[in-house]
Amino acid sequence: MSAASAKSSRDVLLRIHRDAQEYLRNQFAISWGPRYLASRGFTEVITQTWAIGYAPGNGTALFNHLCAKGHTVEQLQDAGLVVITRTGRPIDRFRDRITAPVLDEDGHIVAFIGRASPAAPPSTPKYLNSPNSDLYRKHEILFGLAQAESRLAVGAQPVLVEGLWDAIAVSTDYRFAGLAPCGTALTAHHVDALARRAPVRDLGVIAAFDSDPAGHRAMLSAYEKLTSVTDHTYAVRLPPGRDPADLLQIGGPDYVANALDGLSHLADFVVDAVLDQAATAPDGYRPLDHAEGRLHALRASTAVLIGKPAADVHRQIRRIAERLGETVPTVMAAYVDNPRREIDLASTGLPTSRQALLRSFDRTAATDDRRALSARPRSPDLAPSR
Template sequence: MDATVPGNSRAQDAPDAPHRAHRPRTPDEDRRRLPGVLSGIADRETARLRDGTRPWEWWLERAVLHGRRYGYTDTLLIAAQWRAATDVRSYEEWRAVGRQVRRGETGIRLLSPPGGLRAVFDVAQTDGLPLPPPARVSPLGLPSDRVGELSAALRERHGADRIEADSAAFLVLAWLGLEPRPPVFPVNAFWAGAETGDRILRLGRRVYETALDPSAGGVMAAAHRFFRARLAGSWVPAYLAGRGFPRGAQRRWRIGWAPPGPAALTGHLRGLGHADEDVVAAGLARRSGDGRLFDTFRDRAMFPIRTPDGAVAGFIGRRPDGGDGPKYLNGPGTDLFHKSELLFGLHEARGALAAGARPVLVEGPLDAVAVALADPAGHAPVATCGLSLTGAQVGALGGIADLGVTGVLVALDGDTAGRSGAIRAWETLAGVGGPLDLAALPPGRDPADLLRDGGRAAVRRALAAGTPLMDLVVDAAMDRAGGGLTTAEERLAAIRAAAAAVTARPSGAARQAVRIAARASVPAALITEALIDAAASG
């Protein structure tokens, strides 16, 4: 059933139309024009939220009605086209529950990615079987109807900032039928937009589903709750505190502990009703030769790795000092855990990154926590967890941070392996517009080591004393190609190798020309010629 263009008698704030004579548009022209019109409506409503013309509570009240089924933008479009809409579904969805959209009714147009359209209808536009009254649900494990208490829990458990936590808490309690009082928000909703709005809705839906069924949220969420519940009785809290990570930081980063038993987690997940196949597919257990399951992580401090919207996608476990196995153990790749796409700490750092903090690339989870503790406002850490940085990870980081302004500070371990990792990171980061620098870490030390031995001030000093990352790249290129730089042939090979490296990021060419000339003991003009030749041949 087709729907007509928004603008019927029930619509509000229809787009302004110029008062001039023009030929009527054809139906095909109207359809092509609609996505732009709808985007304009959504942009205008967002602007009204941001400037205080509409309070943020206005959107939340409509998200209570439509947010469990639709996203931020479509919720705005429903409200703009039909002020009194209460239950909006597609033509097919109404038929599935025994109701029929009346002939001639005008549909509410929504945007369907990528750039398409769909029509939905309010229950008032339908006839048929009565709908059952909404059930009043008793929330399991949630505070009664107090938004503040649930908001605090969301900030602790999911790393949400106050605006997002307050908003999601209100939605969850409203969906549970508890009629909560909206929290107080600033007059201007400067955060309004599809990214924040959809993140609030995703968090709210996930918490709502978990409240209905404690086993909801998937096997990963259940495993994380298991690890968290066993932290207090383990060696992990005292060990982390001894390294400079206070209990508050352990709570904020949702660190847990995997018990040493061969199948402690597997038995717990089976008791919740999770199938063995799901536990294995999530990378939480493996099969022995005789088919029995044993836990992937045993006697390890557990750090959750999250997707951009906060869902736990995988884990990295650290063994106790002197324990068996590798120091850090990554879970295997799964349908949810794509190692080449996720960065540890990116979800937790999103607020600081959006506010302009500089991204800091570190190797492991403890390094990330150390940087976050040392300078939570100025630097936002993300960790590759022992893997090489990928273009997909840089893209995910650039989706939150303005890399053209902040650039990236690389703070990998100050040893040979760390320097090699920094050079590989530079190859991936070379296209970033902002500055690329290398933190001043002592040989063989990482940010977590500095926190343990020198406190937060030592970490801050290392972050502040950065040098251009290209210095390291150019020096390494000269060392590889030029050996001891004792002959003319070695110096020429070193100059050519360095020039090739500089052309990948010519913004630092002037500084590097001076450095190359000094190292090779040749006139600067010769280096300039080499750079020109390298750029021309590249």
Template structure:
């Protein structure tokens, strides 16, 4: 037996009911939060239908058409009376609440606060809002971001938009302040018009949230697809040739993208994933005819995970001798920002927490080589990008050897035990990358060392050609990166140091570099510069004070 309140079915009568309920909002006999609660449940049906559904079935939570329920695997129970709403053309149509249907329970929508913040930050990023993805998550982080989005999209109704966004995420909505309806609406028509604007603005955000979630599901499905195809591909033999054991495929969850234009996209589409989600995940592109084609083809696939462990994208490595770029990354997107991610960080998290020394390398095979050769090290790869502060912050979140309050740039001070090791490729570009890395790592309050390999070599080559012992030996041959940075500055500014002018220029250049270092590095560098330039410590210290003062005034 239906519990719905009888409502005449004529379209004009339904319109009258909607106007009556809207007038109650205008006068305040129904609080605005009542409509927001209904809109959070039924807003996709529009303002008018939201109040109609609430008037007929106040306890309704999830209302859909019979066709939509069938698509969700549920059916309307026999004898149930429909909830009457108005279609866009003004005709009546019937919808049903989930309580009027039978079938498997729907998937729960509630997210943890951390996961909700991550999703909303990605959605905000995609909408052009500047977001600090590495900022700590506090009790008000989610609400503050929802309010920023609400203000960006509809300033006159910031809190109403924020309410609907938070409700969509499935998190409790904190008390918010809403202006009296009479303060912004002259009549019921103005209330209805504002309600529609609020719904549209909220849908901009919730649509992005849904797309982010759908794209993440595509990435997880793609990872399973790639992994299932790896054992029968050329990838296992390639790993073995590089000195990686038979467990590497499983240990690092390496996959294979078939040499086909539509193998993955066809699989994802047949599994029910939407084309726009596949594109948003960076797994496919559209051809001139609009059809999707796979981005990764005939490549070993390495998954890169974000701070929550979810897959953010992939690195595809071409087989030896094949035409095309050796490495292909997922395209930059709100989900995949290469400068914020480190390949292998989640996989070596346990090692780092147990005290292994972090090693920054360039590519995924370099990371696998170091991690295979030396359990005392935990290698992560920047995947061809320069080391960024965001990457270092991501590392410090899971590396317990650095502690204390954040310093400039959010990098923590104070350390015990070994610090960070940088192991670039052994060429001019690799050495230049190591020096650029120092600009970021200088503020880390721990030793920062570098391993400089022979010309043309990289960690993966050392393992393949000379074996694990040679790679462990290379790891043990590290030099302080601060030494290299200071020496490079001296060489650039002072040349051969033949004249007093050369030494003065070299001193100023070295002092400028030392001024940017964490305190743990300073004393050693003052002594080195004094010895190199044949100066007393007081002179070098005076130049350092001048450099620090100048940097402070410039800042």
């Protein structure tokens, strides 16, 4: 396909998404959406700001509307808004769902996320995303990033969350910008996109994923990727079983903001999760009471520090020593000799010899981590937005 043809095709798909969004927005007010979202703490101002819409449930409402606008079945399939049944009948991909538009870095609508009705059968997927297309590659686009451009430009803190309602809940305070890799795990493409739009190297990033095994895995994945663009990574320990959208429903924007202000180091969260897993076994067996279990815990916890910022390595080696009842030299040796270490220590800013590394730990023993957290960069220009 020539460049001119590709641009023409892209322009058609963008126009389809604009036409779809106009229709979905008009349908929202007469749906169950406003009442449901109000019960979750999302005000009319919020739903208008985020352009929330509604896809009717009769199966062809959006299809019929877009066809009347002159779009063909093939174009609507390419846009990911129509699917063809086994009988050859075109139907809407999104049916009886609240919708939110997904924007690319230029602010164009390239996809939608749909939330099913609370009354839907249990077999119905709660969330449905547009499929990958020529416009939309979900592993590259963070939901909320385009909407947050103005606040990120003046220093709002990026906050990575799991879903779109969490991103919107976080963004009710103007000091924060909620971002979600909806429908997929956080990728290096997501992190690169964030780094292009926000001064994350100096400002840092907060991770606020759910407090469940999937959330713990997301935290570990986020730490692995975020340290490529910043040395300042933070975590919010959410109440068990709660996410930012739950906090908004319980206590409003102030409750969400208070939770986000209660930060710890993301490396703390990751190392604690690894050690907790290493200490867990069925039938009452206590792995850390045995030499092989302790060796596994040492290797697993130091492995997540390979190639990470020097400040994180210093802090976590001390924390691992405290949690396992080991000496700092023992944990340091496990780090230096870890089988997964594939990089030169010098690339992390750490000394290259074990002896010099130990001396460097001694010099940083008095670090006040609470002061380091409270002094994280924040823009004085920002004011809360309610």
